[in-house]
Amino acid sequence: MPPGVDRSTAAELAALVGPPGESPGPRYATLARRIGELVALGQLAPGTRLPAERDLAAALAVSRVTVASAYRLLREEGRASTRHGAGTVLEAPPAEAVWTAPTADPGVLDLAHASPEAAPQLLPAYQQALARLPALAGGHGYAPGGLPELRAAIADRYTARGLPTDPEQVVVSAGTGDATATVVETLLQPGDRVLVEHPTYPGALGMVTAAGGRCVPVTVDPADPDAVVGAAHLAVRQSSPRLAFLMPDFSNPSGARLSAAGRRRLAATLWQQGVLTIVDEVTAELWLDGQGPLPPYAAGLPDAATVTVGGLSKAVWGGLRIGWLRTDAALAASLGAVLGRRQLSVGPLDQLAAATLVRDLDTVLAGRRTLLRERREVLAAEVAARLPHWHVPRPGGGLSSWCALPTGTSSAALVAAAAPLGLLLAEGRVFGTGTVFDDHLRLPFTLPPDRLRSAVTTLASVDAALRSGPVARHPARSVTVV
Template identity: 75%
Template sequence: MPPRVSQSTSAHELAALIGPVEALPGPRYAGLARRVRELVTGGTLPPGSRLPAERELAAALGASRVTVASAYRRLRDDGFAVTRHGSGTVTELPRAGAGWGPPTTDPTVLDLGHAAPEAAAQLLPAYEQALARLPAHAAQHGYASTGLPELRAAIAERFTARGLPTDADQVVVTAGTGDATAVVLDALLQPGDRVLVEHPTYPGAIGLVTAAGGRCVPAPVDAADPDALVESVHLVARQSNPRLAFLMPDFSNPTGARLSAAGRRRLGATLWQQGVLTVADEVTAELHLDDGPLPPFAAGLPDAATVTVGGLSKAVWGGLRIGWLRTDAALAGRLGAALNRRQLSVGVLDQLAATTVIRQLDAVLEQRRETLRQRRAVLLEELARRLPDWSAPCPGGGLSVWCRLPPGSSSAALAAAAAPRGLVLAEGSLFGTGEAFDDHLRLPFTLPPEQLRAAVGLLAQVDTELRERPSGAGRPARAATVV
């Protein structure tokens, strides 16, 4: 459904934003359409903006009405505008699907929509050990309400070794990092509460906030200057009075931005002083590929200032549904009680395997980092060779590259056109709170090298076809969901 009309843009205002029509590249109507698309994807013309009448814009630009009409037709064909009775032509963003689905299990599909590596080599031996220890637990009821004591102790020891002294009673075991985040939001948010989030941010976090009745308040992230987030968060927190903040201090998804040691200290202190509880997602914190480790975000802050969430999905395997949250003991007890109202326990066998894996996590991470370095190099090399006009900054860690597309390109259009080819993409607007970032695409480097090469090859073909498609050829077919 087209967005509700939120504002009108006069012909002279839009002409000023477009600039001299003679300077637009390519056929004049196509260049005009590309320029309007840039304004939409950049947020200057947000979805729901009413465009001026064709005749008025043509006069303001000094162009023919045919040129403007053809440009508007191109915008409609590509999904960036819709004509509505009584409202004229209104901007919108194309959508590749109604939601962000789970990773596909189809082996014929190349999935660049999800950052999910295969299992670490240590996983199967850990389950073998877990099976050997299971009989001792099978004689009991099998419920571990906040986690097996030995697993909570192992997690606490890991935090302590990283510079954040932790006791086992400060830890609650959950069914993954997302489950830990959901527990915090469900327990602490009231309908209408604001949650400060990085912008862009992980789509799952946006969905969890919305499901809990909260409202996301964005603070811009600049991967080239990660510590600029400190000032933007300070301003946003003062203006919006959020209840919580959801942040990824290390290799933020999708930008790959990483706060410095000084930056995270300043940001943590700023939020604590303003009475904002920070949920710090550390699922990729130890996937540093270039520089070394940094202190946990919560280090040096009162335990009650932060809830740190993490898990094993990225370092070990997505199928090992073990996550955790860490905070002060009193809040951990409250959050553990909230978890118990939803589920009595996480699977004991998984917890036993996770205990073994966590105690050898340094070896797991060393191998994982080396694999990711190699795959990151393959992805960046292929992008430079096949899509040289894309901007693909090299992230210092994490699992993906946040690409900026050339002017006029649309990640939503790419995702919709790639799906029938067996290539799954996650359009950039999924990572924003207001349909921004259609001019970006997140590309994980978690697939094996040969699959990465094949995926980028398909992506380059789709990109070329979209650029060469004539006006009026029709917008890409929309997929039902991104899977």
């Protein structure tokens, strides 16, 4: 037995865990949670070797599949690991990442955030908005739910994409994240489960946790995006989630995109099981090659089956804090009332500019796609030249590549070593539950080409330095990821 590793017998662990009993959700999740609680309470020490699956199954009078699934969940959440010669071993509870605001230092090379500079149409839109502002300045300045012309523009955009929408079904928010948080905070009760893609946008994970919810991760494979349909169907049957959070188009960070058939099947599965789906479309129209537009996820479903959220942060500029949600008119009114109590209204000048930009969004997006294609090629070429042992996928859309790191390379170590050199990175672990994805790194292609080249040059030097010596694991670093 390796030094420092104690062994827990099946009988001892079964006595600590207690009988399975009648708990909500699948038995394997209950077992995994109970083992995690024992570690947190100090009754099981990190480094403890868990009993063989067959032995613990017999001691608890459950199936071996139940124990194997519990061990797998513990590993996925970073609470256990498989060590050579020691089996499944308990780990210390993972440190949580506390996010801070992105830096405004122009000397920093920022690959932590997938946010390009403003589109050229931004300033003219604000100039038009400023010229029209006097017409609103005589009133109180509040527009609960959004200015009528912006809501109409958003509704028309959905209708043109194949999702008939009335302005009453649209609520304007202060960004896509604000819309998502409103849905989660309003509809989620403590203990409720939320189906999430894995990996997924870290902000969504944080919102669920803050609301007292529990994430049910479903693996997303960029090489086979539609495989998530079967996995989600199984997870829904086992866990009965209240909500689901999905990015059907160019999911952040994986870049996966559901096919037209895949999204229809997944939508039908979740609707039939009574799961309300939050559909994040912030990158839905940022295809760079391939098929081009696909039907919105919500097309063909009852309006109350989904809440589609969108915004202009990726298409236009992160500093334009305009987002929205689209759903059934009655649910939209309820969510709009929650938003109204929290912030009364989004600023009218921003909304006037956004109305112009939404009406001209095809032109804005055409320029954005050209810019992102160029930068995607720059990133791919630089990585191929300076990090040839790395594999950086070429996503068909979105703003970043989800890079599987070479064996033995830790994204946490890269992040820690790059920061003093002025290079910000977002480690892979923030995109998942627990501490998985330390072997991945999200690489945005949103910086200008010269800054992308400098960033990859610095990254290559950090990688070389780490490969020349031992790579240690590091606590999760504080970073806001967008």
